[in-house]
Amino acid sequence: MIVQRQSVTFPSIELVSGETLSPVTVAYETYGELNQARSNAILIEHAFSGDAHAAGISDLDGKPGWWDNMIGPGKAFDTSRYFVVCSNVLGGCSGTTGPASIDPATGKPYGPRFPFVTVADMVKLQAMLMDHLGVEKLLSVAGGSMGGMQALQWAVSYPERCASVVPIASTHRHSAQQIAFNEVGRQAIVADPDFQGGNYYEGPGPARGLAVARMVGHITYMSDDSMREKFGRRRRLSETPSGESELFEVESYLRYRGGQFVSRFDANSYITITKAMDVFDLAGENGSLADALLRCKARFLALSFTSDWLYPSYQSEEIVRALRGRNCDVAYVELPSNYGHDAFLIEAGEQTDIVRGFLDATFRRL
Amino acid sequence: MSTTAEPVTAPERPFVAEVLAREDYQVIGEIVESGSRVLDLGCGEGELMAWLEQSKDCEARGVEISAKKVRVALARGLSIYQGDIDRGLADYPDGAFDYVILSQTLQETHHPREVLLEMLRVGRRAIVAFPNFGHWSARWSLLRTGRAPKTRHLPFEWYNTPNIHFVTIPDFEELLRKEGIRIERSYFLRGPRRISLRPSLFADSAVYLLRRD
Numbered sequence: 141m142i143v144q145r146q147s148v149t150f151p152s153i154e155l156v157s158g159e160t161l162s163p164v165t166v167a168y169e170t171y172g173e174l175n176q177a178r179s180n181a182i183l184i185e186h187a188f189s190g191d192a193h194a195a196g197i198s199d200l201d202g203k204p205g206w207w208d209n210m211i212g213p214g215k216a217f218d219t220s221r222y223f224v225v226c227s228n229v230l231g232g233c234s235g236t237t238g239p240a241s242i243d244p245a246t247g248k249p250y251g252p253r254f255p256f257v258t259v260a261d262m263v264k265l266q267a268m269l270m271d272h273l274g275v276e277k278l279l280s281v282a283g284g285s286m287g288g289m290q291a292l293q294w295a296v297s298y299p300e301r302c303a304s305v306v307p308i309a310s311t312h313r314h315s316a317q318q319i320a321f322n323e324v325g326r327q328a329i330v331a332d333p334d335f336q337g338g339n340y341y342e343g344p345g346p347a348r349g350l351a352v353a354r355m356v357g358h359i360t361y362m363s364d365d366s367m368r369e370k371f372g373r374r375r376r377l378s379e380t381p382s383g384e385s386e387l388f389e390v391e392s393y394l395r396y397r398g399g400q401f402v403s404r405f406d407a408n409s410y411i412t413i414t415k416a417m418d419v420f421d422l423a424g425e426n427g428s429l430a431d432a433l434l435r436c437k438a439r440f441l442a443l444s445f446t447s448d449w450l451y452p453s454y455q456s457e458e459i460v461r462a463l464r465g466r467n468c469d470v471a472y473v474e475l476p477s478n479y480g481h482d483a484f485l486i487e488a489g490e491q492t493d494i495v496r497g498f499l500d501a502t503f504r505r506l
Numbered sequence: 507m508s509t510t511a512e513p514v515t516a517p518e519r520p521f522v523a524e525v526l527a528r529e530d531y532q533v534i535g536e537i538v539e540s541g542s543r544v545l546d547l548g549c550g551e552g553e554l555m556a557w558l559e560q561s562k563d564c565e566a567r568g569v570e571i572s573a574k575k576v577r578v579a580l581a582r583g584l585s586i587y588q589g590d591i592d593r594g595l596a597d598y599p600d601g602a603f604d605y606v607i608l609s610q611t612l613q614e615t616h617h618p619r620e621v622l623l624e625m626l627r628v629g630r631r632a633i634v635a636f637p638n639f640g641h642w643s644a645r646w647s648l649l650r651t652g653r654a655p656k657t658r659h660l661p662f663e664w665y666n667t668p669n670i671h672f673v674t675i676p677d678f679e680e681l682l683r684k685e686g687i688r689i690e691r692s693y694f695l696r697g698p699r700r701i702s703l704r705p706s707l708f709a710d711s712a713v714y715l716l717r718r719d
Contacts, residue, residue, distance in 0.1 A: 439585070460587055464597040469567070472587035473576040493581035501583025 141212065143169050143196035143205070147235055148272050153265055159255040163244070166269050167192045167235025168227035171211060172219035174275065179506055181275040182217055182499070183266060184226040185283025185290040187485075188413055189357075189405060191234035194226035195219070209488035216488065216495040221503075222279065229290070230265045231257045231412040239408030240341065251408055252338030259286075259420045263293045267301070279506070280499060282306035284484035285451060286413070289420050292459065296422055299436040304502040306495065308443045309484040311455035312429050312462075313421040318450065321360050322414040325353030329407045338408050350407045351398030358397050363447040363480030429462035439505075440470040441498045443491065445483035471498065530609055530635035531557075533693045533713045537633055538562055542604035545569070545629060547591045547621075548611035552579035555586070567603075569594050592616045598628040609635040610711070613669045619681060626687065626718050635713040640674030642707045659710050675706040682716065691715040
């Protein structure tokens with residue numbers, strides 16, 4: 141299935157901060173067909189470094205989408221039954237307006253002047269996209285990690301517009317540990333002399349800092365078990381700036397992933413989006429999580445993974461408990477996996493039957 | 507109390523007998539009124555919930571501790587969460603359900619009294635089914651061999667049994683009296699048949715419909 145990235149530009153969006161961004165573009169992909177009743181639309185939310193290319197083969201680079209094992213004909217999100225949409229988040233750098241976009245006021249990239257965006261702003265832009273696509277009510281909003289945070293924000297911001305919500309390996313607010321790892325990433329970027337206070341678009345850019353930030357990220361996405369299995373203490377000859385030398389495989393892997401990330405991600409987007417994740421707090425803004433979900437009538441399916449220490453199961457359980465307190469319809473299971481936080485991207489087999497059963501039951505009950 | 511021995515009534519739909527192969531499920535299927543909100547504690551793979559949703563138009567939720575069973579139930583599209591019955595009810599508001607069902611699991615909970623009280627807080631009624639540890643075969647087995655009873659209904663060794671509270675029919679009814687819990691109906695089962703003669707000796711299991719006074 142070859143897919144094409146599409147985009148739509150709106151005149152403006154008013155942000156939670158009170159600032160207005162105009163114009164604003166959102167990049168998205170769609171899979172499957174919207175039915176006559178417009179009742180089979182599912183919005184997939186990507187995680188921190190993801191993009192709109194969730195499924196199929198991109199016509200740009202021939203690569204499969206980040207959740208291609210879960211989205212497609214006959215898969216968990218079955219595109220022969222459902223109309224599936226995924227869009228790049230506000231503040232991102234894969235087609236949607238973000239810090240690297242041109243500020244019409246100056247004719248130069250926004251850079252550090254890009255307004256402060258929140259998860260609620262990201263979701264607001266997605267709601268505008270749904271209006272554009274003619275989708276009034278979503279059958280489901282689903283995503284892992286930051287994608288799950290956006291899905292929960294949908295339940296709070298637009299409770300009448302989603303029939304079901306699927307937060308996977310996610311949380312309603314970051315813990316100190318999660319904020320800490322994000323801060324290490326941000327500081328690595330800021331400490332790079334090429335960061336230039338965020339005005340680096342005419343120079344080389346903070347490639348080293350951004351690569352280190354990504355290396356830290358990758359460590360938190362894996363588990364002790366998965367790293368031991370994948371790398372152990374094995375070594376290999378690798379090209380390094382000081383010539384060929386022997387590196388631990390884990391070192392070589394992290395350097396490779398760090399370097400690869402630099403070629404596709406913008407450092408200011410890194411800062412903008414991780415900040416949005418850190419300040420996200422559905423309980424704090426609304427008194428309690430239960431109060432935040434007061435108007436929500438959606439069904440929920442929460443999933444977590446045993447070895448995920450970045451978004452541990454207790455965070456999913458907090459969401460589930462708040463929903464139970466509101467007597468909401470909520471299903472939950474902690475799935476076994478050694479893959480750490482990455483499990484939500486890898487463990488398609490574990491998730492498929494569950495997600496399929498849940499969506500099927502939700503669709504039947506409409 | 508049911509007073510006459512009678513064969514289990516014919517199922518409402520052919521599907522019922524299949525799903526409700528367990529004798530206590532048949533009784534529960536009879537008790538629960540159509541369109542009720544039901545919470546099934548220790549729901550396993552959700553057979554009873556699925557039947558209550560399809561045949562009785564109930565809104566069913568379930569709690570199950572085994573992740574494997576929860577996965578099967580979720581794949582059926584049921585609303586089940588993985589959790590511990592001993593702790594899992596605290597979050598629910600009072601009177602959230604018409605019925606809270608605990609089938610063959612009371613004896614496996616760590617704090618059966620607290621579980622029972624919680625069931626009657628979050629549910630207007632509770633349905634409790636448990637195996638009768640006072641059945642004659644258990645008594646005879648203990649008397650004859652001097653060893654922890656092993657019977658058809660209690661096939662475990664003492665060191666690997668999930669049953670950590672041995673309860674008999676008079677034991678259970680005494681607890682209900684102490685806590686001021688009213689028995690609306692009770693059923694005593696021997697295999698598929700309901701019995702009334704000396705149930706504490708002859709019933710394999712008992713099913714109670716309970717409410718707070």
